[in-house]
Amino acid sequence: MEEKDFDRLLEICRLKLDEKEKESVKKDIEDVIKYFEILGTVDTDGIEPAYHPIETMARIREDLEIKCENQKELLDNTKTFRFYVVGPKV
Amino acid sequence: MQELKKINGELNAFSNISTSVDKFPFSVKDNICVKNVETTASSKILKGYIPPFNATVVERMLEKKFGFLGKTNMDEFGFGSFGTNNENVARNPFNNEYVAGGSSSGAAIATSILKYHVAIAESTGGSIATPAAFCGVTGFVPTYGTVSRYGLIDYANSLDKIGIMARSIDDVKITYDTIKGPDRYDATCTDNKIGNHDNKKIFIIDQMLDGVEENVRSHFDNFISKMENEGYAIEEKSVDVLDKAIASYYIVAMAEASTNLAKYTGFKYGFKNEQYGHGYNRFFTEARNEFGKEAKRRIVLGTLVRSASVKDKYYIKALKIRRIMLNELNKLLSGGFIASPVMPMLTPRIDDSEKLNPVEVYKMDKLTIPPNLCGLPHVSFPIAYRDSMPIGVQVMTSQFNDYAIMDFAKIWEEKFEYKYRYNIGEL
Numbered sequence: 001m002e003e004k005d006f007d008r009l010l011e012i013c014r015l016k017l018d019e020k021e022k023e024s025v026k027k028d029i030e031d032v033i034k035y036f037e038i039l040g041t042v043d044t045d046g047i048e049p050a051y052h053p054i055e056t057m058a059r060i061r062e063d064l065e066i067k068c069e070n071q072k073e074l075l076d077n078t079k080t081f082r083f084y085v086v087g088p089k090v
Numbered sequence: 091m092q093e094l095k096k097i098n099g100e101l102n103a104f105s106n107i108s109t110s111v112d113k114f115p116f117s118v119k120d121n122i123c124v125k126n127v128e129t130t131a132s133s134k135i136l137k138g139y140i141p142p143f144n145a146t147v148v149e150r151m152l153e154k155k156f157g158f159l160g161k162t163n164m165d166e167f168g169f170g171s172f173g174t175n176n177e178n179v180a181r182n183p184f185n186n187e188y189v190a191g192g193s194s195s196g197a198a199i200a201t202s203i204l205k206y207h208v209a210i211a212e213s214t215g216g217s218i219a220t221p222a223a224f225c226g227v228t229g230f231v232p233t234y235g236t237v238s239r240y241g242l243i244d245y246a247n248s249l250d251k252i253g254i255m256a257r258s259i260d261d262v263k264i265t266y267d268t269i270k271g272p273d274r275y276d277a278t279c280t281d282n283k284i285g286n287h288d289n290k291k292i293f294i295i296d297q298m299l300d301g302v303e304e305n306v307r308s309h310f311d312n313f314i315s316k317m318e319n320e321g322y323a324i325e326e327k328s329v330d331v332l333d334k335a336i337a338s339y340y341i342v343a344m345a346e347a348s349t350n351l352a353k354y355t356g357f358k359y360g361f362k363n364e365q366y367g368h369g370y371n372r373f374f375t376e377a378r379n380e381f382g383k384e385a386k387r388r389i390v391l392g393t394l395v396r397s398a399s400v401k402d403k404y405y406i407k408a409l410k411i412r413r414i415m416l417n418e419l420n421k422l423l424s425g426g427f428i429a430s431p432v433m434p435m436l437t438p439r440i441d442d443s444e445k446l447n448p449v450e451v452y453k454m455d456k457l458t459i460p461p462n463l464c465g466l467p468h469v470s471f472p473i474a475y476r477d478s479m480p481i482g483v484q485v486m487t488s489q490f491n492d493y494a495i496m497d498f499a500k501i502w503e504e505k506f507e508y509k510y511r512y513n514i515g516e517l
Contacts, residue, residue: 013348013393014375015386028387028448029394035449036337036395039407042414049409050416052248053234053465054489056278073142077359087357088366088373 001030094204094514100186102178103199104160105132113157116265117200117209120161121168122252123241124148127158131243132176133166135380136360145241146276147210147252147269154268159207162196167347168214168245169193169384171454172443173221176382179440183225183511184479188437191221194255198225201255203512208265209255214245215339216432216458218253219470223432223482226472226508228499230254230262233489234465235280237266238273246346247278249339249462257508259469259499266492286493291323291426292485297332298430298457309474309481310431313502317429320501327422331414332460338415339459340452341395341408348392351385354378387448416464423466423488427498430457432470432482457484467492469499472508480509 001009006026010017017025068074079086091110098104105120106127118124121131123141125148130136144152152158165175173180173195180195182188183202190199197209198221211218213231222229231253239250252269256262272281294314299307318324356363356377363377381389395404422428433454443451461468461484468486475481487495 009390009394013389014371014378015381015389016375016379017386021383021386025383025387025390029390031447031449032340032391032452033394035452036341036404038337039334039341039404039411042331042334042407042411044407044410044414047410047413049406050413051409052278053412053416053463054280056235056280059277061274061277070142076142077139078357079362079364085357086366087355088363088368088370090370 001026097203097512097514101181101183101190101199101203102163103180103196103203105130105163105196107160108158111157111159113155115159115204115207116151116156117159117162117197117207118148119194119197119209119211120164121212121243121245122148122210123243124158124161127161129161129243130360131167132164133381133385134177134361135354135377139360141241143241146238146273148241150269151210156208156268162194162200162209164195165193166382166385167243167351168212168217169347169388171216171220171451172438174440174443175384181440182437182479188439188479189224189443191224191437193217195221197255198222198227198229201225201227201257202510203514205513205515207515208261210252210269211255212242212250212252213462214249215343215462216455218255219432219458219468219482219484220455222255222470223472223480224437226480226510227255227257228259228262228469228471230266230469230496231461231467232266232270232492233467235278236270236282236284236490236492238276238279240273240275244350246343247350248346249343251462251465259496259503263493263496282490284493285491286497287491288494288497289426290321291325292317293325293327293422293426293428295332295428295430296326296328297330298460301456302431302434303436305436305476306431306434306481309476310483313473313483314429316505317502325426329418329422331411331418334411335415335459335463336452336456338408338411339455339463341404342412342463344388344392345396345405346392348389348396351381351389412463415460419460419464419466420488423486427485427487427495429483429485432457432484436476436481437479461486465489467495469495471499471502473502473506475509
């Protein structure tokens with residue numbers, strides 16, 4: 001994999017690695033991708049992808065209003081200001 | 091409790107332990123939410139996360155006769171086969187210089203050291219069968235979708251299954267009957283009836299014995315001979331597509347993992363970046379530095395295989411191969427069980443496991459991946475001891491035939507004496 005392609009991939013992943021870690025992860029990725037090539041030998045024409053291992057019926061919950069009893073506890077995992085969750089600048 | 095805490099200090103089974111439990115104790119893998127108890131999936135990025143709710147499985151256990159004992163150690167987010175991808179390396183209760191197996195390492199250690207206890211664990215690609223085998227306990231993974239995943243910190247949604255570890259298959263069954271069943275909070279959770287159909291036949295698959303070390307193979311062959319004496323017909327089969335199971339599994343697992351890990355942004359759960367003045371991308375990137383190396387590797391690989399330019403070549407291809415595998419295994423399993431060793435080698439030493447590169451580690455999961463990729467129920471239990479370390483077998487059956495492999499394990503359990511180094515809580 002070209003250096004610039006790997007840098008772009010890290011950028012998409014929102015990961016910043018130091019030089020040593022980057023070199024090691026890049027090598028690992030190349031080795032694993034090379035191993036994945038084994039799949040090319042299987043004829044899969046006309047086969048439906050199996051997104052799930054079991055056939056599930058689409059079940060939809062009734063659209064009911066449910067009172068949330070633990071709003072405070074939910075917000076306890078965040079930093080808040082008044083009733084807002086504090087986050088980074090967009 | 092004192093003895094448990096002392097031994098836990100040596101083996102790292104629990105990340106936290108309750109002060110007292112007045113009912114039959116159960117532990118919970120640290121990627122399953124327990125109300126008001128820190129839940130981190132062994133990741134620094136979730137440090138400090140306190141769930142305000144119980145996972146459905148925890149709620150159902152508490153409603154019955156079980157008492158919460160503590161959270162168990164694991165590989166970060168379930169990314170590992172040895173229990174070493176975390177801050178506190180899990181150690182084997184039979185010899186602490188050896189791995190406990192992963193990713194449900196703590197669940198297996200806890201089951202091996204506690205006389206009375208069941209563990210709620212989770213398997214994505216072998217995270218129950220492997221540690222159960224290395225620690226000499228019974229591990230059960232149900233059919234995908236029969237146990238609610240609500241409250242489970244997702245690794246790979248189409249592969250994750252909450253399962254059980256225990257010292258006896260009876261305890262597994264009681265626990266399974268407690269936690270299974272549809273859940274309004276998990277749309278993939280089914281209400282299919284669980285069957286118990288035994289054709290008195292065991293299939294041995296050529297591809298699942300390729301590369302198995304001779305000292306594991308000999309114990310497996312001995313087990314098969316004994317089950318033959320119990321009236322099981324043995325038949326050897328070949329399933330070519332199983333040679334592609336590892337690659338297919340890791341592509342699907344990493345693709346799903348990379349999307350699931352996108353939610354850890356440094357301000358909603360656990361770790362807080364605090365540098366709110368930084369732009370979103372910089373803030374997010376800084377927060378994600380808290381992931382361990384294997385998590386980062388899986389994010390990169392998962393993102394790569396989902397890229398528009400190669401998605402068909404890797405991700406869609408892997409899903410098609412899963413379909414072929416599902417069709418072939420379902421057909422075969424309608425006629426009998428499939429048995430294999432759990433791992434192709436004996437339990438490795440911790441220092442040896444650290445020398446393996448990622449591809450070598452992924453290849454170790456060769457035998458546990460097929461049932462996990464296809465959502466098939468499977469059980470692992472000890473069949474022999476070599477140099478005082480346990481060796482396990484894995485038996486799988488068709489979807490929704492979960493009770494059949496429990497009865498199968500029971501036949502063995504009544505003939506073979508399981509050994510433990512510790513019996514904490516023995517009366």
